[in-house]
Amino acid sequence: MQPPDLQPRAAINGHTRIIVILAYPTHHVRTPSFFNAYMAETGTNAVLVPWQVAPAQLADAVRGLREVENLAGLIVTVPHKQAIAGLCDELEGIAADLHVCNVVRRTADGRLIGAMYDGIGFVEGMRNNQIDPAGKRTLLLGAGGAATAVAAALLDASVAQLTVANRTRAKAEELAALLRARRPGAAVQAAASLEGDWDLVVNGTSLGLKPDDPLPLDPALLRPGTIVAEVIMQPVETALLIAARQRGCRVHRGEHMVTSQIRLLADFLLSATPAQ
Numbered sequence: 104m105q106p107p108d109l110q111p112r113a114a115i116n117g118h119t120r121i122i123v124i125l126a127y128p129t130h131h132v133r134t135p136s137f138f139n140a141y142m143a144e145t146g147t148n149a150v151l152v153p154w155q156v157a158p159a160q161l162a163d164a165v166r167g168l169r170e171v172e173n174l175a176g177l178i179v180t181v182p183h184k185q186a187i188a189g190l191c192d193e194l195e196g197i198a199a200d201l202h203v204c205n206v207v208r209r210t211a212d213g214r215l216i217g218a219m220y221d222g223i224g225f226v227e228g229m230r231n232n233q234i235d236p237a238g239k240r241t242l243l244l245g246a247g248g249a250a251t252a253v254a255a256a257l258l259d260a261s262v263a264q265l266t267v268a269n270r271t272r273a274k275a276e277e278l279a280a281l282l283r284a285r286r287p288g289a290a291v292q293a294a295a296s297l298e299g300d301w302d303l304v305v306n307g308t309s310l311g312l313k314p315d316d317p318l319p320l321d322p323a324l325l326r327p328g329t330i331v332a333e334v335i336m337q338p339v340e341t342a343l344l345i346a347a348r349q350r351g352c353r354v355h356r357g358e359h360m361v362t363s364q365i366r367l368l369a370d371f372l373l374s375a376t377p378a379q
C-alpha cells in the first residue's frame with residue numbers, strides 16, 4: 104500500500120492563531136466555512152474551529168481558553184450570547200449597552216473583550232446590497248437576541264421609525280424601552296398592530312427555520328415595493344421571502360447578515376480595531 108501523501112499544504116502550522124466558535128449544538132453553524140474561506144483568501148494564518156459546549160460548562164471552557172496564548176478569540180452563537188457577556192472583562196459598543204455579544208477578543212495578557220456584530224452585520228449586509236435603512240419606516244418582527252441587535256443597529260443607521268412586534272408583547276415593550284433609553288428621542292415603539300405603510304419589514308424571529316413554521320406576518324399586509332428582510336439563513340429563501348416576492352416586494356436574505364459580518368469579525372479578532 105502507498106503511504107499517504109503528507110506534503111504540508113494546509114495553512115495550519117505552529118504560528119496559526121486559533122479562533123473558537125462556541126455553540127450548543129454545533130452542527131448548524133455555518134460561520135467556519137465562510138470565515139476560513141476568508142482567511143485563505145486574505146492569506147491570514149488563522150483558523151476557526153467549532154467547540155460544542157453545553158451552557159453549564161461554558162464558564163469552565165472560557166476559563167481554560169483564557170490560558171491559550173495563541174487564541175485570537177471566540178465567536179459565540181446560540182445559546183451562549185448572553186452568558187458570554189458576563190464572562191468578559193470588558194464589553195464594547197452595542198455589547199455594553201445590551202449586555203450580549205457574539206465575538207470576544209483575547210488580549211496578550213489574557214483579558215477578554217466582547218463586542219456584538221450581529222446587528223452591524225445585518226445593516227452592512229443591506230448596504231452591500233444597495234439598501235440604505237436610513238429614513239425607512241421599519242417594522243421589526245421579534246424581540247429575541249437577533250432582533251435586539253438588529254433593532255439597535257437599525258436605529259444607529261437612522262431608520263425613520265422602528266416598530267417592534269413580538270408574540271410575547273411584554274418583550275417588545277421591554278425592547279422598545281431599552282432602545283429609547285439607549286437613544287433618547289428615537290422614534291421606537293412596541294407594535295399596536297402589524298398594519299402600516301412600511302418601507303422595510305424585518306423578520307427577526309426564528310419562524311421560517313422549520314418547514315412547517317407559520318409565516319411571521321400575513322403577506323396581505325405587504326405592499327409592493329416594501330423591502331422584506333430575513334435573519335434566517337437556512338433555508339436560504341424562507342416562505343416569507345417567497346410570499347413577499349410574489350407580492351411584488353424586494354427581498355433580502357438572512358445569509359447577508361453573516362457573510363457581511365466575516366470581515367468585521369476578522370478585523371475585531373485579528374487586529375485591535377475597536378467595535379463601533
Ligand SMILES: NC(=O)c1ccc[n+]([C@@H]2O[C@H](COP(=O)([O-])OP(=O)(O)OC[C@H]3O[C@@H](n4cnc5c(N)ncnc54)[C@H](OP(=O)(O)O)[C@@H]3O)[C@@H](O)[C@H]2O)c1
Pocket residue numbers: 181221244245246247248249250269270271272274307308309310312334335336357358360361
Ligand atoms: N443571519 C445571521 O447572521 C443570524 C445571526 C443571529 C441569529 N440568526 C437567526 O435569528 C433567529 C432568532 O435567533 P435569536 O437568537 O433571536 O432567538 P431567540 O432569542 O430565542 O428569539 C426568538 C424570537 O422568535 C420568536 N418566536 C419563536 N417562536 C415563535 C412562534 N412560534 N411564533 C411567534 N414568534 C416566535 C420569539 O418570540 P417570543 O419572545 O414570544 O418567544 C422571539 O422573538 C434564529 O433563527 C437564528 O438562526 C441569524
